[in-house]
Amino acid sequence: MNDHRPRLDEHTLHRVLRASGIDPAEVTSRxxxxxxxxxxxxxxxxxxxxxxxxxxxxxxxxxxxxxxDLMSTETAFYRAAHGHAVVPEVVHADFTRQVVPSDFLLMTELPGDNATTLTAPERAALRGELGRVVAGLHEVTGTGFGYPQLGLAPTWREAFAAMVDAVLADAARFGVALPLPAEEVAASMGKRADLLDEVERPVLVHFDLWDGNVLAHGGKVTGLVDGERAFWGDPLAELVSPALFGDIDHDRDFLAGYGAAPFTPSARRRLAMYRAYLYLVMLVEAAPRQYTGPGHEKGQSLVREHLTIQLAALG
Known part of the structure; x- marks a missing residue:
């Protein structure tokens, strides 16, 4: 992997802290x-x-x-979710690129470790609470659909079509081989587009709630973090990442906490569309991030397999 992420020397870090209203002299560790x-x-x-x-x-x-402009989305996510779900509080965000030549965000630290560190029984005990936290998140509604940094659409069908078109264009731009030709992928995703018209209320969707982005401490969920993939859309789309490569229908504790009704045939097809979209993102993002190595190849094979399954489910 070619790591393109910037590192801050001490002088630059102090500049960022001062711009955020923090006295560098008060720093005890980083x-x-x-x-x-x-x-x-x-x-x-x-x-x-x-x-x-x-x-x-x-x-x-x-x-x-x-x-x-992904950091602007993460910042907007925390500000919108504050008071509805456990998220960090934004201390300062700067998108001028004058303090440093990149966007930056300073937020409060939440207690706990991510859920990947939990034992299986500990994790299972938290699933119902996580469902309740996500239900609180979905109380937040927006004025349109889609990614806020790209401009909102008046309908979910229009927004989701643009999201799919963009990821397929990204696959072509980065030379990512899909398990099916892009035209067939687009046709499969578009075949059930009328079902998206059932979504009339744009809710705040995190869309990346795997265990690594869920904090827990003392038997409680203490935070939802890394909200950079967030968008305004169908709340059903949220139920993909908590059951990555699986089926949320098997997570009865989460669904009970969330208060989900039994899934209708329409809802199941929409879930298949959202799974396929997330797997497309996961497949394509590896190219600009320049992932390499045997572990990467194995992971990509798994993503391709599950993408194919979801596209087939759309019939």
Whole structure:
């Protein structure tokens, strides 16, 4: 993997902190957080509390269409979700690129570790609470559909079609081989587009709620983080990433906490569309991020397999 993420020297970090209203003299420690693959992130501890700083890659680094101005979306997500779900509080965000030549976001640090560190029984005990947290998130509604940084559409059908078109164009631009020709993928996704007209209310969707983006501490969910993939859309789309490569229908605790009704045939087809879209994103993003190695190849094979399954499910 060719890591394009910027690193901040101490002088630059102090400039960022001062721009955010934090006195660098109060910093007691800083640690780079290495789990991400797009932004650079630091945990910063001060005598007054803890913060997380995220710095976007250079604006001219290769990226997918939806990844343009991605930090503005993450910032908007936290601000919109605040008071409805457990998310970090935005301390300062700067998109002028004058303090550093990239966007940056400083937010409060939340307690806990991500759910990948939990034992299986600990994780299972939290699924119902996670469902309730996500239900709170979906109380937040917007004025249109789609990615906020790309402009909102008046209908979910129009927004989702643009999202699919963009990821297929990205696949062509980066030379990513799909399991089917792009035209066939588009036809499969478009075949059931009329079902999207059932979605009339644009809710705030995180769209990346795998265990690594869910914080937990003391048997409680303490935060939803990394909201950079967020969009305004169908709440059903949220139910894909918590059951990545699986079926949320098997997670009874999560669904009970969320308050989900039994899935109708229409809802199941929409879920297949959203799974296919997420797998397309996962397949294509590997190219601009220049992932390499046996682990990458194995992961890509798994994504292709599940993408093919979801496209077939659309019939």
């Amino acid at each position: 640690t780079e957080l290495t789990g991400g693959t797009f932004n650079t992130a630091y945990r910063i501890r001060t005598s007054g509390g803890g913060f997380v700083l995220k710095v976007a890659p250079s604006p001219d680094s290769p990226r997918m269409t939806y990844e343009r």
